[in-house]
Amino acid sequence: MTMVRGVRIVASPCCGAQYALPNYMSMNFSAFAFWTDGWRDGSLMPNDEGLRRCQCGQFVLLKNLVEVSTADDSTLPSLGHVSTEQLPECIASAASDEVELAARIMVWHHLNGFVAQTATAHPVGLRHEFEHRQAPTPLPHHQLETIQRCTQGTWVTDHVV
Numbered sequence: 001m002t003m004v005r006g007v008r009i010v011a012s013p014c015c016g017a018q019y020a021l022p023n024y025m026s027m028n029f030s031a032f033a034f035w036t037d038g039w040r041d042g043s044l045m046p047n048d049e050g051l052r053r054c055q056c057g058q059f060v061l062l063k064n065l066v067e068v069s070t071a072d073d074s075t076l077p078s079l080g081h082v083s084t085e086q087l088p089e090c091i092a093s094a095a096s097d098e099v100e101l102a103a104r105i106m107v108w109h110h111l112n113g114f115v116a117q118t119a120t121a122h123p124v125g126l127r128h129e130f131e132h133r134q135a136p137t138p139l140p141h142h143q144l145e146t147i148q149r150c151t152q153g154t155w156v157t158d159h160v161v
């Protein structure tokens with residue numbers, strides 16, 4: 001069972017801004033499905049690489065936050081999740097290799113998500129997509145170009161199955 005008790009007060013390594021995060025006492029890693037790229041469907045735990053954006057604009061990893069204290073509650077803000085649209089900016093401006101890697105894994109998951117949906121709903125359609133090596137779900141052209149740039153032109157969808 002996932003249990004949370006109070007909050008952890010943490011400081012970002014970039015500018016020292018403080019945030020309040022859930023203080024997990026126990027975690028449940030169950031999910032409906034586990035994909036080979038690390039993605040979990042129906043996960044009971046956060047399903048990302050711990051990538052967050054500090055209020056100063058810097059991208060940071062949860063594991064690099066500095067512990068300050070714990071409290072029952074806090075009015076401090078939480079750290080914002082990073083959206084798919086922010087990933088190209090994160091990769092371009094990453095302060096470390098591990099931040100860039102986290103962003104690239106999120107791009108990978110984003111791409112594979114289309115294949116996972118197709119695999120679940122249309123197994124025959126998935127085979128067709130692999131044969132033609134195209135994104136199974138239509139994407140806006142500008143988004144497709146961004147993702148291709150992020151992955152340096154390499155489709156990674158065949159890592160899913």
Ligand SMILES: [Zn+2]
Pocket residue numbers: 012013014015016017054055056057058
């Ligand atoms: Zn900062």
